[in-house]
Amino acid sequence: MRGMTRAMMWSLVALICFISRPAAGGPQTASGATVDKNCIGGVVVNSNGAKPEAGVWVIAETKLQVPFRKIVVTDDQGRFLVPDLPDGSYELWVRGYGLKDSERVPAARGADKVKIQVANAATPQEAAKIYPASYWTSMIHPPAKEELPAGYASQEQWLAALRGGCNQCHQLGMLATRKHTDVDDWDGIFQRNQGMGQAATRLGKELLEKTLVDWELRMKAGEVPPMPPRPAGIERNFVVSQWDWGTRESFSMM
Ligand code: HEC
Numbered sequence: 001m002r003g004m005t006r007a008m009m010w011s012l013v014a015l016i017c018f019i020s021r022p023a024a025g026g027p028q029t030a031s032g033a034t035v036d037k038n039c040i041g042g043v044v045v046n047s048n049g050a051k052p053e054a055g056v057w058v059i060a061e062t063k064l065q066v067p068f069r070k071i072v073v074t075d076d077q078g079r080f081l082v083p084d085l086p087d088g089s090y091e092l093w094v095r096g097y098g099l100k101d102s103e104r105v106p107a108a109r110g111a112d113k114v115k116i117q118v119a120n121a122a123t124p125q126e127a128a129k130i131y132p133a134s135y136w137t138s139m140i141h142p143p144a145k146e147e148l149p150a151g152y153a154s155q156e157q158w159l160a161a162l163r164g165g166c167n168q169c170h171q172l173g174m175l176a177t178r179k180h181t182d183v184d185d186w187d188g189i190f191q192r193n194q195g196m197g198q199a200a201t202r203l204g205k206e207l208l209e210k211t212l213v214d215w216e217l218r219m220k221a222g223e224v225p226p227m228p229p230r231p232a233g234i235e236r237n238f239v240v241s242q243w244d245w246g247t248r249e250s251f252s253m254m
Contacts, residue, residue, distance in 0.1 A: 035112035042114030052078025055230030056096025062088035133173030
């Protein structure tokens with residue numbers, strides 16, 4: 001019965017892949033992918049020397065009833081193909097580790113030679129602006145083992161509780177959590193939400209505030225995390241579609 005269900009699932013997957021194959025007949029990119037009327041294809045090059053940029057994100061944006069974007073990654077030769085775009089007029093831009101976000105380039109569906117130029121980030125601090133939150137939190141120095149509140153057996157356990165505690169509600173390491181260099185600021189913030197206050201108390205509030213201020217002062221002085229690797233291999237096969245669905249009031253916690 002189990003095997004049967006699995007066989008049915010694979011047939012369904014095969015059918016979906018078959019149905020969603022791109023229609024033949026459109027212009028072909030060098031990689032053999034078809035750029036039909038629903039796709040936009042092209043190449044990303046560095047403005048300094050026209051070197052192709054591999055493993056960077058190309059983001060195609062439009063406004064349907066709500067803002068809509070599709071994100072793909074460039075291949076070894078800097079080429080990209082954004083597939084299956086709904087009708088609309090698009091703007092494309094590029095984000096990648098080591099780079100400054102590119103300018104936006106207008107492009108129509110069916111275009112197969114869109115060229116997007118992108119420049120290196122001027123400083124390590126500028127490059128780091130787009131690093132994931134977890135890279136920033138990797139710079140937090142935990143308190144010494146003997147300082148930890150009762151119940152924490154190791155620094156790793158405290159750090160895991162810190163990440164887990166804050167990330168229940170919002171990401172530790174996102175910009176809004178990286179700019180408070182004063183213990184009093186933190187005191188005020190932790191009072192703004194009961195769950196947040198409780199999370200801070202469990203970690204030892206004073207110790208937590210001291211740890212966070214030390215982290216933020218080092219960031220303010222220019223310390224940055226290591227540069228994350230760019231997507232490679234099958235990580236470049238991802239196509240991400242995003243629709244905005246919230247309003248300004250969607251995340252109000254009374
Ligand atoms: C139970 C949910 C919850 C938890 C857990 C939580 N927070 Fe918050 N946090 C919030 C809410 C809600 C706000 C917005 C409060 C407001 O502005 O009225 C907020 C705001 C903040 C802000 C202010 C952002 C700004 O706009 O400047 C910081 C910084 C922050 N949290 C850090 C933390 C840290 C560090 C932790 C872990 C120790 C944590 N939070 C845990 C819910 C939470």
